[in-house]
Amino acid sequence: MREKIAVLMGGRSLEREVSLKSGRRVSDALKEKGYKVIQLDIDENLVDNLLREHVDLVYIALHGKYGEDGTVQELLEILGVPYTGPGVYSSIVGFDKVLSKEIYQIERIPTPKFYALSSGSFKEMGASGVLGEVIKKIGLPIVVKPACQGSALGIKFVKTPEELPSALIGALSYDDKVLLEEYIKGKEVAVSIIGNANPKPLPVVEIVPKKEFFDFESMYTMGMTDYFVPARISKELTEKVQNTAVKVHRILRCRDVSRVDMIIGEDEVPYVLELNTSPGMTETSLLPMAAKAAGMEFPDLVDKLVRLALER
Ligand SMILES: Nc1ncnc2c1ncn2[C@@H]1O[C@H](COP(=O)(O)OP(=O)(O)O)[C@@H](O)[C@H]1O
Ligand SMILES: [Mg+2]
Structure with a gap:
């Protein structure tokens, strides 16, 4: 029997159901590869369960708060249990879209212009005050998002001034x-990156949602989005997109795996939207799709991520 692995899945975030899907698929793949697998949810018994089971590795199949934001990574560091995927720093920074965009600006990585707002300043400025700032800095249309959230939850497109207040209240x-x-x-694209000392990009996935944008339904419902792997872009642009993604992965000091979401503007510049430290592993997810295009079936992908974490 190979190593004993605990798959952490479920959790307390709004992406609980997505994580359960990822976790079940990952568990099946690990069993197929001959590992001993237990499944654990995030609850008050987590520490006791982990210590009692003497696992060799934790596979983090969690998404969102308490899974992808550095909290569970910190806990595992304290317990001394090795785990898959990026560490505490990358998870904290990657999960906070404002913080990571500030770093992209410093590092001269193209990212859409932005304005960050706290609930406190919204109360002080009011919607009209915010609108003034936004028009000055960005103009319309804009995209309003919660700083720390995933799966497009809370994201609204604002095309007219009248739409701003409800979008802000929604995101807040x-x-x-x-x-x-x-x-x-x-053109929307995603690049997954795998590796430690020498991280390598997988083929670029092009995302064409049937709805206005890549929202929750488009992400997780079969047939709601068309995917093209490799993306229908030139060789030069493919390289540019992949190099940008690897740079982001390195700057946020990621390890094992990450996925960078981008939009290639009409100026052919890949603008970075965000980096994901625990990319989805469901039937419709982008990382498994990219791996498959590179000749890596799902169980091989999971095995690769486990080997990378165990080698550390
Ligand atoms: N600045 C933007 N311009 C156009 N579309 C955007 C922009 N930001 C986000 N989107 C759309 O919203 C989706 C989710 O945004 P993203 O920043 O990746 O957040 P999440 O963490 O929820 O995936 C993207 O996949 C894209 O379709
Ligand atoms: Mg995204």
Whole structure:
């Protein structure tokens, strides 16, 4: 029998159901590869369960808060249990879209123009005050998002001034920090990266949702989005997109795996939207799709991520 692995899945975030899907698929793949697998949820018994089971590795199949934001990574560091995927720093920074965009700006990585707002300043400025700032800094249309959230939850496109207040209130119900971002018209792509010392990009996935944008339904419902792997872009642009993604992965000091979401503008610049430290592993997810295009079936992908974590 090979190593004993605990798959952490479920959790307390709004992406619980997505994580359960990822976790079940990962568990099946690990069993197929001959590992001993237990499944654990995030509850008050987590520490006792982990210590009692003497696992060799934790596979983090969690998404969102308490899974992808550095909290569970910190706990595992304290317990001394090795785990898959990026560490505490990358998880904290990657999960906070405002913080990571500030770093992209410093590092001169193209990212849509933005304005960050806390619930406190929204109360002080009011919607009209915010609108003034947004028009000055970005213009319309804009995309309003909670700073720390995933799966497009709480994201609204604002095309007219009248739409701003409800979009802000909506996003602020997910998080007390909100990102107002320049809308980029172009081709949406995602690049997954695998490796440690020498991280390598997988083929570029092009995303063409049937709805207005890649929202929750488009992400997780078969047939709601068309995917093209490799993306229908030139060799030069493919390289540019992949190099940008690897740079982001390195700057946020990621290890094992990450996925960078981008939109290629009409100026052929890949604008970075965000980096994911625990990319989805469901039937419709982008990382498994990219791996498959590179000749890696799902169980091989999971095995690769486990080997990378165990080698550390
Ligand atoms: N600045 C933007 N311009 C155009 N579309 C955007 C922009 N930001 C986000 N989107 C759309 O919203 C989706 C989710 O945004 P993203 O920043 O990746 O957050 P999440 O963490 O929820 O995936 C993207 O996949 C894209 O379709
Ligand atoms: Mg995204």
